[in-house]
Amino acid sequence: MPKTLAKLLLAAMLAIPMALAAAAELRIALAADVSSLDPHFLNIAPNINLSSHLFDTLVMSDANGRLVPGLAESWRAVDDTTWEFHLRRGVVFHDGSPLTADDVLFSLDRPAQLTTSPGPFTAYTRQIVAKRAIDDHTIELKTAQPYGPLPLDLSSIFIISKRAAEHARPEDFDSGRALVGTGPFRFAGFVRGDHIDLARNDAWWGGRAPWERVRFRIITAAAPRLAALLAGDVDVMESVPTPDVAHLQRNPRFTVAQRVSWRTIFWTVDQRPRPSPWVTGNDGRALERNPLADVRVRRAISMAIDRKTLVARTMEGLAVPASNIISPGVFGYDDALAVQAYDPAGAKRLLAEAGYPDGFRLTLHGPNNRYVNDERIVQTVAQYLSRIGIRTAVQTLPLSVYFGRARKGEFSVALLGWGSLAGDFALRTLVGTPDPKAGWGTWNWGAYGNPQADAEVRAALGSVDQAQREAHAKAGAALALGEEAVIPLHHQVATWALRKGLSYPGRIDEFTFAHQILPR
Incomplete structure (x- = not known):
């Protein structure tokens, strides 16, 4: 048992138990x-x-x-x-x-x-x-x-x-002035970065929620989030740290809900035809061309990653190796796309073929407070790339800073997680040739573009026949992923921990809905 968790469990056992106030207040720790x-x-x-x-x-x-x-x-x-x-x-x-x-x-x-x-x-x-x-x-x-x-x-x-x-x-919503909806709860207060308070909407068309009040506490660091649950300061936490899942499952004071989620974790790769901002030669000097624009280099990066070991060790088994950018069971998932085999020797050969026998220098970027083990994922992949001659550094940032910079194309290789209920939707957003007027490629950080893949996605979106739509979506995915438009890593397993006496269905979209958390 990790020492940190042992100390937290001891503190929790010494604390005075707090009974859940039936149908009163629910306290949720957001990640x-x-x-x-x-x-x-x-x-x-x-x-x-x-x-x-x-x-x-x-x-x-x-x-x-x-x-x-x-x-x-x-x-x-x-x-x-x-x-x-x-x-x-x-x-x-x-x-x-x-x-x-x-x-x-x-x-x-x-x-x-x-x-x-x-x-x-x-x-x-x-x-x-x-x-x-x-x-x-x-x-x-x-x-x-x-x-x-x-x-x-x-x-x-x-x-x-x-x-x-x-x-x-937008600021009128944050103040509550314009925050008038039809949902199961009404706005009651917002302290940015700390908490959001909601009060039950007794007139909701979907029926009264089981909680009169809900407080969402924003606790982005895993250890304090877990500490809050163990101390009884919150009733529910999302994104349970992977090392602590098994211990909570064995603890009679808590229940654990899990679900293979819709979220795929993958690398976006800068493919613009100009020097990439975080790629240099081994001497630290800027390169005349962007090596990441070469499909052989992107494929070498993919081949260098041991996904099975990453899932087993870095994710501690709470993930599934990915070959698609949508999760199994989601509309458009293609079983014919195989998970890239781990082949460091083949990766080195591809780098040499592309003109980089001695590799180059690269910085990987990722968030440090958004996805399960995100910072550890970035560090693990950096180690894999260093083994094939790509001298890799790591820079992780808070989500509030990271997303804005990534969307501006400031990074060369950046970690992104995405969930979708349809393959053609995900393709349009993540790898569709960027076109702001058409709403395509809004999260295509690497500026990938393939007219043939776009045509398949358009055909999928334009079909009212579900079989034809899915066939076109799979064809579009095969084209884009065949060119390593993005580099899939794994599908995330979402985990919630709840105090005894509460149940949650575990949503595929990873959302934590207070009105679906029920007292038992």
Whole structure:
């Protein structure tokens, strides 16, 4: 048992037990900071997780990633380019005003108006070229071309009150002034970097949540998060440190929920045709060309990584080696794509073939407070690359700094985790040729582009036949991953720890929803 955990367990046993107040307050330790309460400003998981408590979407997904009715009780494709959504009747916002079609249309328009967003939601709305309210509870949406996955797109757009937010800025949401939704909880307080307080919305159309109050405590470091759970300061923690999972499973005071999640951890690789910022020759001087733009170099990097050992040791078994950029079971996952075999000798041969027999110098970048064992992953891969002659340094940064710099293309090789419920969605966002107007490549940090892969993804997105759509998605993935557009590492296993007497289904999307944590 790690010494740190032993000390924490001793302290917990000496503490006075605190009984859960039934249906009173639930305290949850979050592993990542919430940077904005504006549900349309930044498309990252911590913000989406919080927004899901305050707002609803037209279409929702259950714990297994299946689409289920949300604010739209039903929807249908009228023809290949026309969709009709029927809203639930009797839904009211937190201020008591009724939900209408105008609120929905306003919410669908708003992401495109936030031009300063560092991670826009526009990829989910750009396909809509016309929209109208047929009546207060029916909307019609039109796309320029046939577009089968529109309902899945709309599961990512939160519906907000037009009256409360028509002239609001992102900071007006953080203050609570514009934070008026239809979700299971209402806003009660926000101390940036510390906690968010919510109060139950007794009028929620989905039924009353089991908790009158919820406090989300932001504890990004694993050890303090675990300490808070053991001391009884929180009732639930997400992202349990891998060394401590087995000990908590054996402790009768806690229960552990786990799920192979939708999140794939992979490397984005700078493929721009110019010197890359964190690559130099062995003498420290800038290179005339970017070696990472050569597919042989990217493949050598992939071959140098022993994924099975990384999963067994660095991830302590709480991951699955990846060959796809989506997880097994997700629409479009391709079993024909094999996990890259560990072959350091072959990697050295490829480097020599590409003109780098003596390697080069490279700095790997990653976050140190976002993914399970993220800093350890970066350090482990650096060791593997050094063994094939790529002299590798490591720089990890807090998420609040890391994402902004990575999206600007400041790094050469950067770690990213991504979850999606469909392969064509992930491909469009992660490896689609960047096109801000079309909403493609919004997280394509390496600036990869392949017209053939793009064409397959477009064909997938444009198909209303699910078999054809999946076939095109798999073809697009094979083309992009065949060129090492990104370098997959593993699919993350999500782990939650809860005080005895609580249960949680464990969601494939890794979200921690207070209204789905139940007393037993």
